[in-house]
Amino acid sequence: MFGSKLWLSAGLLLLNAVVVPGKYIVPGARWRAADGSLVNAHAGSVLLDNDTFWWFGEYKTQEQPEGGGVSVYSSPDLATWTFHGLALEPVQGNPYISPQNIIQRPKVVKSESTGQYHMWWHADNSSYGLLLQGFATADTIAGPYTFVNATAPLGNWSQDFGLFTDYKDGRSYALYSNGDSVEGRDVYISSYDEQVTALDAVVHRFDKYDLEAPTIIQTDQSYYALMSHKTGYRPNNVVCFRADSLSGPWSQPWIVAPLNTRTFNSQSGFTLRINGREKTTYLYLGDQWDSNSIWESRYIWLPMTIDDNKKTLELEWHDVYDLDVETAEWHPVEGREYYVKDATVNGTAFKQEANFASGGTILTGIEGNDSTVTFHGIEGTGKPQWVSFYYQNIDDMGFGDQPGGSPDRIGGSWQLRRISSVVVNGDTENVETLFQRDTHKGIILSAPLQLTLAEGSNNTITVGGLYNGFYYKGADIEKIVVYPPED
Incomplete structure (x- = not known):
């Protein structure tokens, strides 16, 4: 239907990426970012300083996926970002921040007593044998930051790292897991001294939960600690604990x-807590890792619904939402839905009954350029618009003993994406290429692309399959949703 060129792998395609x-x-x-480059700030943190948001994160490239340093971006609205280069650059020969070292999960806080900005991170070697916390300082928030040292926190190990500042009293705390060994597998909350230059006491230890990637969000009444299970770059069910005090007692996780x-x-x-004129909004700033190309992993930023009376916290999924940081009000953007039951199919692609899908139908069998699905009558504006592709990727059913097979079977592996x-x-x-992460049987998720549709209602969108390293298969499609352009 398309011609043979679509049988190329995704990495060889000439993309028509919209750089808006x-x-x-x-x-x-x-x-x-404003210059059109992909935002490259993984596993990082956001700090509000003088009405500007500053985002620090791991700078990853194909050549340097781990020790690339710490990037920094600024934004007035959490949506449009300006790149300011590397806040912390690797130094060849330095035993803690060389390009061969691990520089992970950077966090920045302003030390009010010194007037400087302090950066902390998980500092390690390539075999994760150091398990230290790195420390650097700068006179301006964008840096450059000067490396000071890398230390064992209160004589302990430190792996995944987080930092939390209590908005009521301004005290800062380090959050860190202490390794994967039997002796480790704890997560610590430890307080910094007044200058935020060293830790002075353990406030609480989450004993043997074997979790990582800790972060804390604070409401007027409670503290909520979110943490991930240890599955490397594979996603898992993030859990949350609640407490009235950082020292506990903490609840069971959910x-x-x-x-x-x-x-x-x-x-x-x-x-991130956003205090606005009208309300307070809480954002979850997560990473959508891609172990096949870690340097282009994506970001999952979602509102959190917190009910202190019920003592609950949950994430709200929205394909597209608009946030006003001055009022802290946000709302989901409404789009128009187009269902596969109304689409046309080509080749071996076919519509299949699915009681969990919209309209009870899902489209499967999308393979290469010979088996496709085409949506018709799509309304466009002639401007770039976000389009969400709702899909099911059941590679977790897998083949077990075959490449790309199921992680849930003996000898299986996890391909993570179609x-x-x-x-x-x-x-x-x-x-365009569309990465569709693994879901599960009966679980529909969405993946976005920004496309330019012609003005009017005569547009078509056709979905085929590309090579993911093992096969030419796209995920099963349920529907697409087309959103209006941004103002």
């Missing part, structure tokens, strides 16, 4: 997102 920085927040999308979504294919990393081609109005010279 967004104003909406679109979880899982390719986020772009899962914060619908079961089997694996926290919408994300890992916890940071949480890749689809997306063509607008039959223009096969400009093919």
